Structure formats: structure tokens, C-alpha cells
Amino acid sequence: MHRFRISSIDQDYFLIDGEELHHLTRVLRLGPGEEILGFDHSGRLWRGAIREINKEQAVCSVIRAEIPETEAKVKVYLIVGLSKGEKMELVIQKGTELGMTGLIPLRTRRSVMKLEGTKAEERVDRWRKIAGEAVKQCGRVIQPAVAPVLDWQDLPAYLPADTQWLIPFEGEKTVSLKACLKSFDPSLPMALIIGPEGGFEPQEVLWAKEKLGAKSISLGSRILRAETAAIAALTIVLAFYGDLG
Amino acid sequence: MHRFRISSIDQDYFLIDGEELHHLTRVLRLGPGEEILGFDHSGRLWRGAIREINKEQAVCSVIRAEIPETEAKVKVYLIVGLSKGEKMELVIQKGTELGMTGLIPLRTRRSVMKLEGTKAEERVDRWRKIAGEAVKQCGRVIQPAVAPVLDWQDLPAYLPADTQWLIPFEGEKTVSLKACLKSFDPSLPMALIIGPEGGFEPQEVLWAKEKLGAKSISLGSRILRAETAAIAALTIVLAFYGDLG
Missing domain, CATH: 3.40.1280.10 (SPOUT methyltransferase, trefoil knot domain)
Structure with missing residues (x-):
């Protein structure tokens, strides 16, 4: 599943804008209804569905939080x-x-x-x-x-x-x-x-x-x-x- | 010590030619009397002293065989x-x-x-x-x-x-x-x-x-x-x- 850095999140929705939006719409040509993964710098990861795309941003509804297992335990x-x-x-x-x-x-x-x-x-x-x-x-x-x-x-x-x-x-x-x-x-x-x-x-x-x-x-x-x-x-x-x- | 691939060796001398000779004379500007290391594809290594350099090759006298410890034991x-x-x-x-x-x-x-x-x-x-x-x-x-x-x-x-x-x-x-x-x-x-x-x-x-x-x-x-x-x-x-x- 494609992964995008999100610009903001509240309880139910997260937003994708800027270069990430360009990648989502122009490069991968994803549209409403499709599922994606959103992540921020904190290490949290959400599965979401694209609801709406406009010139400024993509609005995605949160389906659930995912637990990433990709980080090394040793720093x-x-x-x-x-x-x-x-x-x-x-x-x-x-x-x-x-x-x-x-x-x-x-x-x-x-x-x-x-x-x-x-x-x-x-x-x-x-x-x-x-x-x-x-x-x-x-x-x-x-x-x-x-x-x-x-x-x-x-x-x-x-x-x-x-x-x-x-x-x-x-x-x-x-x-x-x-x-x-x-x-x-x-x-x-x-x-x-x-x-x-x-x-x-x-x-x-x-x-x-x-x-x-x-x-x-x-x-x-x-x-x-x-x-x-x-x-x-x-x-x-x-x-x-x-x-x- | 500088290392060169050798083109041939007998008991007392080894020869360096081609690109290796160019590197020795033009890039590193080494000359007679200087010590170098010579190696071939067999994994052997010799310490030698440059005796003579002409357009075709550098002639080096063998000082001693060196034991390389640079090869991994596991293949x-x-x-x-x-x-x-x-x-x-x-x-x-x-x-x-x-x-x-x-x-x-x-x-x-x-x-x-x-x-x-x-x-x-x-x-x-x-x-x-x-x-x-x-x-x-x-x-x-x-x-x-x-x-x-x-x-x-x-x-x-x-x-x-x-x-x-x-x-x-x-x-x-x-x-x-x-x-x-x-x-x-x-x-x-x-x-x-x-x-x-x-x-x-x-x-x-x-x-x-x-x-x-x-x-x-x-x-x-x-x-x-x-x-x-x-x-x-x-x-x-x-x-x-x-x-x-």
C-alpha cells in the first residue's frame, strides 16, 4: 500500500498536501475511495481512505491506527x-x-x-x-x-x-x-x-x-x-x- | 606502501607494465630505490625495490615474500x-x-x-x-x-x-x-x-x-x-x- 507523509491529523481525518499530494495525484493517479497509509514524524501510522481531492489537499478518513514494526530497537x-x-x-x-x-x-x-x-x-x-x-x-x-x-x-x-x-x-x-x-x-x-x-x-x-x-x-x-x-x-x-x- | 599488480615474476625480480607502470611513474612519481608491494592474481604478495624504469616496464628486485592477511576465511x-x-x-x-x-x-x-x-x-x-x-x-x-x-x-x-x-x-x-x-x-x-x-x-x-x-x-x-x-x-x-x- 502506498505511503504518504501527512500534513495534519485530527481524530477522524488526515490531510496530504504539497509534494506528497502531487505524488498521490499526478504520479500514482490515486483517487477517492482508495486506501493509503499516512505517517507523520512521530512514528505513528494510519490506514486511511481518500475522501476528497482538491488543488490544495487530499482529505482522508482514518480507518485505523497501524502499528509499524519497521523501527530498530537499538538507537x-x-x-x-x-x-x-x-x-x-x-x-x-x-x-x-x-x-x-x-x-x-x-x-x-x-x-x-x-x-x-x-x-x-x-x-x-x-x-x-x-x-x-x-x-x-x-x-x-x-x-x-x-x-x-x-x-x-x-x-x-x-x-x-x-x-x-x-x-x-x-x-x-x-x-x-x-x-x-x-x-x-x-x-x-x-x-x-x-x-x-x-x-x-x-x-x-x-x-x-x-x-x-x-x-x-x-x-x-x-x-x-x-x-x-x-x-x-x-x-x-x-x-x-x-x-x- | 604503494601496491602494484605485477605482470610477471621470477625468483629475484618482478615486472610492472601497462597502466600500473603509468600509475607508478606518472601519478605517484616513484623512482629507483623506492620500495613497493607487488601482487598477482594468485594471492601472493612481495615486497620489492625498484631497480630500473624504462618506457616498457619497471624492474623490481624481490626483497621478501609478504604474508597478506587481507583475505576473508569464509568464501x-x-x-x-x-x-x-x-x-x-x-x-x-x-x-x-x-x-x-x-x-x-x-x-x-x-x-x-x-x-x-x-x-x-x-x-x-x-x-x-x-x-x-x-x-x-x-x-x-x-x-x-x-x-x-x-x-x-x-x-x-x-x-x-x-x-x-x-x-x-x-x-x-x-x-x-x-x-x-x-x-x-x-x-x-x-x-x-x-x-x-x-x-x-x-x-x-x-x-x-x-x-x-x-x-x-x-x-x-x-x-x-x-x-x-x-x-x-x-x-x-x-x-x-x-x-x-
Whole structure:
């Protein structure tokens, strides 16, 4: 069944407008009487029937609330060193499908792309749109939040104080991701800090260890590109706790 | 240390030519006396010193054989329904980094792209080149083989008879990938059969079960794009057996 983000809801009706309305009427050519699923950012999902369509909106009557089972139980945030645009877009699309809770773009020392001011805001808007499209495609109902571009010192305040931080680093040869997960509490949030294309500088890893209590981990003997490391690490965490595969 | 595919080797010297020579001389501007790593398709790796460079080749003296630890112990093949070009390229690049043993492009009923004849050969050549570039980037020494484009009936003969086949399918709601892996023998090859963009038709899954003995599995409650499913399933298998993360 087709899914649409709704603009508002009361007890009996929900409304669809804007781009979602365009998609409903022009792309899918749905009309009155047809059943659809509506969702909002809160993670709630409703089955509804289209009652009326005008230029401004589609009015749908609520049939019943549906219980979505598409959200991972473990909360995993990806913190990704700024890399070239298409790599970040890939991570946001795949991360959303796989089940990440949120993503934070991070300015790092070796980030070639330095996003500031309105340019950063525009880029983040674009990334949020990509997350929104991926949410619909994969059947999720909660859109992972894409944070503004942050610096290292902004990280501690941005995520809950009990977050369990992990930083894959090629200088770490002994501790594996899976070994670390065994000692983690799956009821608390986790954050994976992934380097940019050129990797982290050792001082950055040291900072993460000292200020965030992050554990540096190895992803194995092959050198993964930044975007591959992000996708693989997220997959391993979600699969480890039974939220994927 | 920089790594180059070698064209030939005897006991004391190895040679580098063609594009690899271009990369060595023009891109990296290396010269006599510098140490490099040479590898061939057999999985062997040598440390060598450049002795002489001419227009045709670089002659390097062998310092010692190195033992690569970059190959996964478990052999995992990806069999991927033909999807649009850039998706297959992404799977080949990421699959190589992550540690796949080989990839087979498969004609399926819902494959929009139908590759035949010389067009198929050209495309496979391109995919092999992508695998070759990824091998160098990630530090592997064995290049995953990219097979010609095959049809379903070609599969049984193409992989060893004791291959353990898995087919992620959205119609499978109960058996997870991880549950299946618990009963598999990691010393035998595994093959993950991944659908094209539109997914498999149920008859194809039935065929895989009957003719290959494939087990259909679920990757979880979110709908993954074809290329995401390939990358995630491969990651989960390699991580499960300790070959990643």
C-alpha cells in the first residue's frame, strides 16, 4: 500500500498536501475511495481512505491506527566526517534504509569539503530530503534526524549523556567492533564516528577517547572507504542486536 | 606502501607494465630505490625495490615474500540480479572492499537491463576493472572474479557443488539470515542471491529452492534497495564468521 507523509491529523481525518499530494495525484493517479497509509514524524501510522481531492489537499478518513514494526530497537547514530557530497548522500540513503536513528555531519581536520554558513544549511536541507525519500522507500515511519554540520566540541551536548561512542580507526589493530558490542548496553544509544575520506588524525581519535569516552575499534584487515565503513559498521551493530538480518 | 599488480615474476625480480607502470611513474612519481608491494592474481604478495624504469616496464628486485592477511576465511559469492549500471558498480566496489570471493551478474525476470552478446562482455570488462581498482584501494591481493552474465540454469555448474545458497526474499517473513548462518558450515562456500530493483518473482525463488537447495531468508522489517541488500547481507555473513568488524 502506498505511503504518504501527512500534513495534519485530527481524530477522524488526515490531510496530504504539497509534494506528497502531487505524488498521490499526478504520479500514482490515486483517487477517492482508495486506501493509503499516512505517517507523520512521530512514528505513528494510519490506514486511511481518500475522501476528497482538491488543488490544495487530499482529505482522508482514518480507518485505523497501524502499528509499524519497521523501527530498530537499538538507537544507532552515525557521525560522519564531511566527505564529498555524493558519499554523504549514499551514507544517508543507505543508513536510513538500514535503520539508523540519526546522522551528524562532522567537520574534521582532513575533511576536504568545509561547509559553513548558508552553504552548510542548504546542504543539510538536501540531506534531510534524501533521508525523507529513503524513509518512504524502505517503509519506515520515523525519519532519521540529520543534524546541522557540527564541530568536535559540539558532540557531547548533542547526544544523550549515556551515549556509547565507537570510533573505527585504522590505527586500532586489536579491539574489534563485535568485541566492543558484547560489553555495550543495547538499551542505551550508540554513536559510530566515521572518518572522512582521508581518515582521522590521531589527535582526533585521542580527543574522542578522552572527551567522549569513545572506544576505538578495528573493522578488520581490509581498508574500507569512508562510506563503506559507515554502512558496514551500522549493519554490524544492527545485526548484532537482532535489528537486521 | 604503494601496491602494484605485477605482470610477471621470477625468483629475484618482478615486472610492472601497462597502466600500473603509468600509475607508478606518472601519478605517484616513484623512482629507483623506492620500495613497493607487488601482487598477482594468485594471492601472493612481495615486497620489492625498484631497480630500473624504462618506457616498457619497471624492474623490481624481490626483497621478501609478504604474508597478506587481507583475505576473508569464509568464501562468499554475491549473485546479483541485473540492475541499472551504477548499482552493480556500487555492489562490485563495496563487495570487493568488504571481502567477497566473487560476483555473478544474473539475468532475472524483472531485470530492466537485459545484457546480451558483446554489450554484456563490455560491461563485464568494466565491472572487472572496478573490482581491480577496489582490490588495490582496500589492500587485498586476490581480485574477486566477476563472472560473465549468467542465466538461472547456469548457476549450479558455476559454483562448487557444496555451495550453501541463500536468497533474501521479502516474501520470507520468519527465517532470518543470522538464524540460517548458525546451521551453515563456514568451511564451505556460500552464495547470496540478490534480486534486481523490482525483486524476484516467486517462481524464481521457488526454482532456487528446488534446484539449488537455496534457503530463503528475511533481512528484517525494512525494505532494502537491491544494492543495499547485497552490501548488508555480505557484511552480515562476513561479520558473523569474524571476517569483518
